Amino acid sequence: MSRHLRTEPIGDDDATIARALGSLSVSALTAAVVQITGDMSHVRGPIRPREFVQNEFQGRLSEDEQAALRARALTAIAAWRDAGCPPTRPLDPPLIREIMDWIACEPVPDDYAAMYQEEMDLAGRNPRALPVAGTPAHDRAELPVLIIGCGEGGLLAGIRLKEAGIPFEIIERNGDVGGTWLDNSYPGARVDVASHYYSYSFEPADVFSEYYARQPELHRYFREIFDRHGIAEHVRWHREVERAEWDEVAWHWLVTIRGPEGLRETRTARVVISAVGLLSRPSIPDLPGLDGFDGPVFHTAEWDHSVDLRGKRVALIGAGASGFQVGPAIVDDVEHLVVFQRTAQWMAPNPRYHERVRPGEHWALRHLPGYARWYRFMLMWQSSDRLLELVRIDERWPDFPHTANAASAARREVFLDWIMRHVGDDARLAALVTPDYPPMAKRMLQDNGSWLRCLKRPHVELVTDPIAGVGPSSVTTADGQRFDVDVIVLATGFRASELLWPMEIVGRGGTALAKAWDGRPTAYRGISVPDFPNFFMLGGPGTGLAHAGSVILTTECQLRYIGDAIRTLLAGGHRAIEPTRAAHDRYQQALQREISTLMWGHPSIEHSWYKARDGRVYVLCPWRLVDYWAMTATVDPDDHQVS
Numbered sequence: 001m002s003r004h005l006r007t008e009p010i011g012d013d014d015a016t017i018a019r020a021l022g023s024l025s026v027s028a029l030t031a032a033v034v035q036i037t038g039d040m041s042h043v044r045g046p047i048r049p050r051e052f053v054q055n056e057f058q059g060r061l062s063e064d065e066q067a068a069l070r071a072r073a074l075t076a077i078a079a080w081r082d083a084g085c086p087p088t089r090p091l092d093p094p095l096i097r098e099i100m101d102w103i104a105c106e107p108v109p110d111d112y113a114a115m116y117q118e119e120m121d122l123a124g125r126n127p128r129a130l131p132v133a134g135t136p137a138h139d140r141a142e143l144p145v146l147i148i149g150c151g152e153g154g155l156l157a158g159i160r161l162k163e164a165g166i167p168f169e170i171i172e173r174n175g176d177v178g179g180t181w182l183d184n185s186y187p188g189a190r191v192d193v194a195s196h197y198y199s200y201s202f203e204p205a206d207v208f209s210e211y212y213a214r215q216p217e218l219h220r221y222f223r224e225i226f227d228r229h230g231i232a233e234h235v236r237w238h239r240e241v242e243r244a245e246w247d248e249v250a251w252h253w254l255v256t257i258r259g260p261e262g263l264r265e266t267r268t269a270r271v272v273i274s275a276v277g278l279l280s281r282p283s284i285p286d287l288p289g290l291d292g293f294d295g296p297v298f299h300t301a302e303w304d305h306s307v308d309l310r311g312k313r314v315a316l317i318g319a320g321a322s323g324f325q326v327g328p329a330i331v332d333d334v335e336h337l338v339v340f341q342r343t344a345q346w347m348a349p350n351p352r353y354h355e356r357v358r359p360g361e362h363w364a365l366r367h368l369p370g371y372a373r374w375y376r377f378m379l380m381w382q383s384s385d386r387l388l389e390l391v392r393i394d395e396r397w398p399d400f401p402h403t404a405n406a407a408s409a410a411r412r413e414v415f416l417d418w419i420m421r422h423v424g425d426d427a428r429l430a431a432l433v434t435p436d437y438p439p440m441a442k443r444m445l446q447d448n449g450s451w452l453r454c455l456k457r458p459h460v461e462l463v464t465d466p467i468a469g470v471g472p473s474s475v476t477t478a479d480g481q482r483f484d485v486d487v488i489v490l491a492t493g494f495r496a497s498e499l500l501w502p503m504e505i506v507g508r509g510g511t512a513l514a515k516a517w518d519g520r521p522t523a524y525r526g527i528s529v530p531d532f533p534n535f536f537m538l539g540g541p542g543t544g545l546a547h548a549g550s551v552i553l554t555t556e557c558q559l560r561y562i563g564d565a566i567r568t569l570l571a572g573g574h575r576a577i578e579p580t581r582a583a584h585d586r587y588q589q590a591l592q593r594e595i596s597t598l599m600w601g602h603p604s605i606e607h608s609w610y611k612a613r614d615g616r617v618y619v620l621c622p623w624r625l626v627d628y629w630a631m632t633a634t635v636d637p638d639d640h641q642v643s
């Protein structure tokens with residue numbers, strides 16, 4: 001049985017099970033009971049969830065109604081335990097659909113239902129395996145693939161290629177797997193997408209101890225999967241790809257790799273997959289005098305763990321997603337914390353943000369067939385595409401561009417209320433932390449109150465005047481204020497629009513991708529580029545998620561597409577595949593048209609990592625997740641040329 005469906009047999013008595021059920025979502029529990037019993041009467045009875053509420057997952061049912069569902073579930077689970085926990089049978093797709101509608105409290109549209117059925121894979125069919133089963137094994141063995149990076153995307157590519165019997169090598173600059181979740185080891189680092197969704201679809205997610213796992217646990221998650229799939233023998237650590245050049249005569253890529261001590265070597269590969277992601281190269285601000293600072297200066301993605309912050313005066317430059325997590329995590333240690341905030345950020349109230357997974361939920365994820373999959377469904381459903389409409393520009397909206405539209409204005413009130421609840425008693429602070437742009441026009445942050453509580457501490461200062469310069473032991477702002485500090489932490493984000501930088505990827509005719517892009521990265525469906533045959537990207541241009549979803553879902557989508565491109569090569573005996581120029585340009589025009597309907601690139605948003613040098617947005621995905629899922633399902637032959 002597929003690992004993601006495996007559960008451990010139940011050996012607990014009724015009282016223990018009843019205790020576990022007490023803290024569960026009755027929606028996912030009831031769906032699991034149907035899975036165990038095959039009895040649809042559990043979702044056809046008089047008690048039905050009334051409303052799907054984010055993070056509530058009890059369908060707004062009364063305590064009595066919940067108790068009734070739990071009692072029925074206990075009877076069914078105890079009987080299943082007494083029968084020796086026999087294997088359960090997959091439900092037919094129409095029944096799965098009926099349960100989806102029951103949980104969502106509305107008919108789940110066909111396209112979403114199809115995407116979620118694939119993602120949940122309740123039948124254990126492994127639908128996202130590379131579709132190369134019908135191709136000759138010896139052809140596959142002659143298609144060496146080189147993967148750049150062993151983070152979430154590179155690991156996924158390795159797992160899928162290994163499963164498909166295609167030889168591959170992963171080149172990784174670090175000495176360990178994990179990418180983002182290895183680099184970003186700063187205090188407080190944790191994921192801001194629910195962990196039971198921010199995890200591979202084909203692996204169990206019962207390992208997380210918190211609903212939003214911290215970096216060490218996430219790193220362990222990737223490490224364990226890496227070991228389990230035996231990827232180590234395919235990785236060459238401490239090596240960076242400097243250059244990859246398409247050899248027009250030999251029909252392969254020539255890849256130059258710099259190893260330890262600067263030694264260079266060249267490898268060849270028929271296919272290159274870049275899995276370096278969007279947010280891997282730190283952005284170091286160009287602040288006058290920064291180089292002359294006497295004390296430690298480091299970026300959040302390059303945290304210097306040898307520096308003891310206890311009793312130190314610390315400047316935290318940047319109040320985005322990273323700064324937001326660092327501040328509360330170090331505030332108890334430092335003597336003084338000065339937070340330099342250029343732009344205030346909207347934050348979404350999320351009481352579960354730092355919460356431990358409840359023991360009962362942990363039990364259910366481990367023991368109840370289907371529970372983990374239905375819990376994942378609820379997380380996916382709540383973070384699906386509805387939020388995209390909050391950033392849709394309505395220029396007739398009287399409050400535009402302060403808010404984007406009516407829904408945006410309503411959401412602003414909710415977020416403002418959260419701010420006021422925490423700092424309403426301090427009008428100055430409240431004004432400083434209240435953004436003047438619409439919610440979600442920049443990346444939203446998750447908050448359980450820890451950021452605002454941190455800013456209220458007596459030894460914390462929030463500074464919003466621009467930084468003028470850095471002295472040997474101070475930071476000075478434009479208004480002439482000087483802040484004496486011992487350590488500077490740069491929570492200043494990443495060079496998102498300079499994708500693939502500093503690698504040189506040189507395609508047909510000697511064109512270098514960075515030159516062709518010139519700061520405006522584009523790719524067909526975010527994955528491939530004309531004149532760059534057999535070159536694919538995971539986390540490429542136009543794929544960053546700013547409204548919903550989990551990057552792991554989109555990476556899995558991209559790999560499905562790459563898998564179909566590889567199948568096309570193998571099945572047709574072709575040497576190379578690439579999108580046509582016309583298809584690429586058509587896709588880009590459509591993508592830019594769509595982006596222009598959203599707030600992310602609006603001129604009123606002054607600073608944002610979404611924007612490139614020219615002020616436009618190239619890195620984000622403006623499509624609904626379900627549309628991106630559909631457009632990456634297979635390679636459209638009309639849009640590609642094969643050689």
Ligand code: NAP
Pocket residue numbers: 189190191192193279285286317318319320321322323325340341342343443467491492493494607608609
């Ligand atoms: P970020 O969101 O781009 O934030 C960078 C911060 O530094 C912003 O406050 C920015 O101000 C400020 N800044 C940049 N250059 C500056 C300068 N020259 N002077 C003064 N301030 C400057 O970067 P991030 O916090 O590293 O997060 C980037 C993305 O990574 C997030 O949006 C998210 O997608 C991901 N991330 C996720 C998590 C998570 O899952 N929990 C955690 C960290 C990061 P402006 O706002 O004015 O530009």
